[in-house]
Amino acid sequence: LVNDIDGNTFVDLVSSSASVPLGAAREDLIDPLVEAMREVGNVDSHGTATEFMVPLAEKILEITPASLTRVDLGLNGTEVVETAVKMMRRATGRPVVIGFLGGYHGETSLTSALGAEENEISKGIRPLSAGFAHAPYPNPYRTPFGPPRPGGSGDSTVDFIRDHLLFHAFDPHEVAGVLIEPILGSGGCVAPTQEFWDALTALCDEYGWLLCVDEVKTGFGRSGEMFAVGKWDLQPDLMCLGKAMGGGVAPIGAVLGSERAMGTYDDMPTGSTWSWLPWACAASLATIDLFEREPILENVRELERVGRERLGALKEKHPQIGDARAFGGFQALEFVIDRESRERDSELQHLVGRRATELGVLTDSSSTSLNIQPSLAMPPEVFAAALDRIGQATVASIAELGR
Numbered sequence: 365l366v367n368d369i370d371g372n373t374f375v376d377l378v379s380s381s382a383s384v385p386l387g388a389a390r391e392d393l394i395d396p397l398v399e400a401m402r403e404v405g406n407v408d409s410h411g412t413a414t415e416f417m418v419p420l421a422e423k424i425l426e427i428t429p430a431s432l433t434r435v436d437l438g439l440n441g442t443e444v445v446e447t448a449v450k451m452m453r454r455a456t457g458r459p460v461v462i463g464f465l466g467g468y469h470g471e472t473s474l475t476s477a478l479g480a481e482e483n484e485i486s487k488g489i490r491p492l493s494a495g496f497a498h499a500p501y502p503n504p505y506r507t508p509f510g511p512p513r514p515g516g517s518g519d520s521t522v523d524f525i526r527d528h529l530l531f532h533a534f535d536p537h538e539v540a541g542v543l544i545e546p547i548l549g550s551g552g553c554v555a556p557t558q559e560f561w562d563a564l565t566a567l568c569d570e571y572g573w574l575l576c577v578d579e580v581k582t583g584f585g586r587s588g589e590m591f592a593v594g595k596w597d598l599q600p601d602l603m604c605l606g607k608a609m610g611g612g613v614a615p616i617g618a619v620l621g622s623e624r625a626m627g628t629y630d631d632m633p634t635g636s637t638w639s640w641l642p643w644a645c646a647a648s649l650a651t652i653d654l655f656e657r658e659p660i661l662e663n664v665r666e667l668e669r670v671g672r673e674r675l676g677a678l679k680e681k682h683p684q685i686g687d688a689r690a691f692g693g694f695q696a697l698e699f700v701i702d703r704e705s706r707e708r709d710s711e712l713q714h715l716v717g718r719r720a721t722e723l724g725v726l727t728d729s730s731s732t733s734l735n736i737q738p739s740l741a742m743p744p745e746v747f748a749a750a751l752d753r754i755g756q757a758t759v760a761s762i763a764e765l766g767r
Contacts, residue, residue: 366726375725375750379737382549382581382693384612386654387739393611393650400646409437409640416645423652424605424618427590431599434626437640438617441580441606442470447634448543448602448619449474452574453495454632455625458540462525464501466732468550469543469578478543497533499525501548502556505687505698506706512559521556522563541574541601546592549581552733553689553696561596574625576602580617584608585655585740588664588692595691601625611651614644658741664692666744671695671736674751682758684712684767695736697754708732712761719757719764725750 366376366388379385386393404414421435436451438444449461461478469475477492486492500508502521509520516523530536542564548554568575577600582592586608589595593603602625606617615638621627654660671690675697679688686700699713700706710731717729728735736754738747761767 373724374721375746375753377736377738377750378726378728379693379739380612381607381728382586382737383607383610385584385586385608385739386611386651386660386741388612390611390613392654393613393647396650397613397643397647401643404642406638406641406643408637410635410637414642414645416642416649417640420640420645420649423649424620427652428603428620429591429593429599431601431622432603432620433623434621436619436621436626437635438606438619439636439639440615440617441578441604442472442475443636443639444604444606444617444619445469445478445543445578445580446472446474448576448578448604448621449478450632450634451602451619451621451625452540452543452576454629456540456572456574458538459495460497460534460539461495462497462499462529462539462542464544465498466501466503466548466551466554467545467578468548469545469580497529497539499529501544501551501554502560503548503554504557505554517563517567519557519560519563521560522567526567536571536573539571539573541576542568543576543578543602545578545582546595546598547582547587547691547694549694550730550735552698552730553691553694553735555595555689555691558596561598565598574601576600576604576625578604580604580606582694584651585661585664586693586737588661588668590655590661592691609648609651610644611647611654614641614647616640616644616648660740663742663744664740667738667740667742667747668692668695670744670748671751674748674755675736678751678755678758682762684709684762685758693738693740696733697736697758698733709767712765712767715761715765716754716757719761720754723753723757725753725757727754 366374463478467479469479474493476486480498512520601622603620610616675688679685687698699709
């Protein structure tokens with residue numbers, strides 16, 4: 365819950381863009397942070413290792429896919445994504461990284477170019493960084509493609525990469541790899557199919573590309589798995605972490621890699637002055653400890669069940685809702701003018717967000733959908749009641765706009 369200066373209380377379904385995973389200002393996360401700050405203070409992690417750094421690196425490797433054997437530190441998600449791109453190019457000697465339209469990786473010149481959200485976040489600062497190519501994100505609801513072609517990869521998005529990007533744009537041996545969110549976060553809670561992942565990993569294997577997953581937003585339980593790659597048993601070459609890694613009380617990020625991605629060089633500068641400060645490491649260790657001691661993932665799966673039930677019923681009732689999605693603590697409603705054209709109804713979506721706020725529920729109305737990101741520890745009955753209020757906001761907004 366969130367209180368404003370006027371004494372109003374809101375159910376928080378934003379969670380600071382999923383960077384506060386377990387509720388705000390938890391004492392069991394703040395206390396170890398403060399203790400570490402008092403004991404060690406701030407130490408430049410590039411010059412000095414502390415008692416918190418190595419245990420955190422070891423713990424992260426323990427809970428992530430077996431393909432990842434090395435860790436590099438970072439201050440936040442954007443920074444480690446930039447580091448991952450540098451590593452992909454350094455490890456392969458190739459310049460091009462493939463990203464996906466609709467992805468979000470940050471707002472620096474490089475990460476804006478990688479995510480291809482120039483229209484939304486890059487007005488007036490183009491051109492951005494070079495060296496990227498893009499395919500549409502594999503969105504089952506909004507795919508621009510038809511069925512996979514006969515004799516193709518088994519997935520239409522991967523067919524596009526193979527048949528068009530690799531034919532018209534560049535040689536496959538110029539490509540260092542692919543960088544992708546396993547579930548679109550800011551882009552609207554969209555998850556690819558198993559067929560996509562099978563086809564993409566086969567393409568990476570064929571040409572020696574590195575597969576990097578951006579788990580900055582999906583990592584640490586948000587998807588219902590500790591990491592979203594677990595939904596498809598992926599073994600990536602690189603993984604980027606941030607946001608919830610610090611439990612909502614400290615900024616911290618990490619990029620993890622395989623021996624091929626990170627083990628063939630030791631002279632590439634990475635990180636920044638404030639990366640992996642002792643107290644941030646202590647907070648991250650305490651966050652992981654909570655996941656291991658408490659039934660958080662079980663609760664997230666119950667939140668998913670509630671969301672699928674409540675949001676699904678809302679979609680069935682209102683043709684103005686084109687799609688309702690729920691993957692763990694990532695959930696979304698997509699509003700449309702009509703279901704046949706699937707043209708987005710941003711006016712209705714934003715109004716629903718405002719009316720929900722008036723009813724005491726905070727949501728994230730993005731450029732694509734009304735995004736819902738509860739605390740992973742939120743009681744399911746509290747979440748259900750909040751979704752019911754979103755339903756009330758939807759009814760009121762449809763009537764107000766005469767939809």
